[in-house]
Amino acid sequence: MDKKILLMNFLTTVGIFVIATLLAVAFFHYSRNSTSVAIIYVLAVMLVARYTSGYVPGVVASFLGVACVNYVFTYPFMHLNFSIDGYPVTFVAMAVISGLTSMLTTQSKKQNQILNEQEKFLMEAEKETMRANLLRAVSHDLRTPLTGIIGMADAYLADSGRLTEDEKSYMVRSISEDANWLLNMVENLLSVTRIRVGGTRVNTSPEPLEEVVSEAVQRLRKRLPQAKVQVQVPEEFLMVPMDAMLIEQVIINLLENAVYHSGTEKIDLYVVREEECVSFHIRDYGRGIAPERLEVIFDGGGTEGNESGDSHRGMGIGLSICKTIIHAHEGSIHVNNWEQGAEFIFTLPLREDKGNGKQTNHFGY
Numbered sequence: 001m002d003k004k005i006l007l008m009n010f011l012t013t014v015g016i017f018v019i020a021t022l023l024a025v026a027f028f029h030y031s032r033n034s035t036s037v038a039i040i041y042v043l044a045v046m047l048v049a050r051y052t053s054g055y056v057p058g059v060v061a062s063f064l065g066v067a068c069v070n071y072v073f074t075y076p077f078m079h080l081n082f083s084i085d086g087y088p089v090t091f092v093a094m095a096v097i098s099g100l101t102s103m104l105t106t107q108s109k110k111q112n113q114i115l116n117e118q119e120k121f122l123m124e125a126e127k128e129t130m131r132a133n134l135l136r137a138v139s140h141d142l143r144t145p146l147t148g149i150i151g152m153a154d155a156y157l158a159d160s161g162r163l164t165e166d167e168k169s170y171m172v173r174s175i176s177e178d179a180n181w182l183l184n185m186v187e188n189l190l191s192v193t194r195i196r197v198g199g200t201r202v203n204t205s206p207e208p209l210e211e212v213v214s215e216a217v218q219r220l221r222k223r224l225p226q227a228k229v230q231v232q233v234p235e236e237f238l239m240v241p242m243d244a245m246l247i248e249q250v251i252i253n254l255l256e257n258a259v260y261h262s263g264t265e266k267i268d269l270y271v272v273r274e275e276e277c278v279s280f281h282i283r284d285y286g287r288g289i290a291p292e293r294l295e296v297i298f299d300g301g302g303t304e305g306n307e308s309g310d311s312h313r314g315m316g317i318g319l320s321i322c323k324t325i326i327h328a329h330e331g332s333i334h335v336n337n338w339e340q341g342a343e344f345i346f347t348l349p350l351r352e353d354k355g356n357g358k359q360t361n362h363f364g365y
Contacts, residue, residue: 009052013061016051020044021068028073037073041065042101049105058106129299142185145178152178180223184256187249189321202246202328206239209271209278215244216251217269223252227259232270240278240348246325247348253318254282254344262286262341277331277347285341294335298323322346 024037045065049058071078152171160168210233217229251269258267262284272279289297298319326333326346333346 005053009054009057012052013048013057016044016047017061017064017068020065021072024068024073038065038069041069046101046105049101049103050109055103055106058101058103062101142182145181148178149175149182184223184252185318202243202325204241204243204329207242207244207247209233209238209240212240212242212244212247213251213269213271216248217255219248220252220255224256224259226265227255227267228265229255229267229269232268234271234273234278236273238273238278238350241351242329242348243325247329250322250325250346251280251282253322254346257318257344258282258284258286258342264341273350274347276351277349279345279347281343281345283338283341283343288337288340288342289335291337294337297335298333 020040024040028037045061048061152175156171213233264286266285268283270281323333330349331347336343
């Protein structure tokens, strides 16, 4: 065992026994009851086992406790004497109880340490899986629009003299659309960097729910003027603990997916106040999501192109980042298929009770 750990075990054992002895002396001075004093030393043994490493300190402490009770608090005082009628059984029982307590406490501590290590390993494995999926999604979602931009630009430069104005306008619009898509992905990646490196949570502060939702929808309109979103939020004024920029990015990602992949212009965004959280619902009325993709859609499993041929608009990176952000807020995110369309739902904990939230405001974009 490391010398530092040995020293800490020694100092911890001595400190606990000094305090236990002082308490026992004071207690014995007033009660003259050595049995009650023995309980103090049993407690000291438990504390030694709890705050030291290994079995040895607790076992040694148990025998020290027996010796202290016999030597200091049992007549004849300041002498070891196990011959008094009844005391041998008492002291043996105390030694056995103290030793078992020490071993059980130490074993429980080791089991907790093993469980913590296993949990840490599983978390690291999950983070590695998510990182691998994210990198795979990034490589796909960056390469495809870049290829489109380069191809359109080369074609424009090579054949600009033979292209009609409509063809030139189409190429420029395509380049602009792909460039905006790349900008959105960069914003996604920058959003993730706001999460503490090596941590699992973000720094949150109470933010007005309606303002966050409104800002997200307004930012969506700048990118997709054709998007029509019907919004519904609780009428009560809600302050929700969150990182506002990250949650806005989640809402924008989910709304953009609905616009690009649903094949319909009708999209609903509504927020429901629940007992301990608020839930955000993004519902479209389009083609829905393939059942085999539902289980992996948040892990980078949505990188393939959509049915409209917009292969650069894969869902992998955006939804992977949404999952990372929501989990960092201690929330949850999932998706449901309906008979018509799909619905993405994510929750954020409230941590405070601010009303029943039954009434709602309605506004459209």
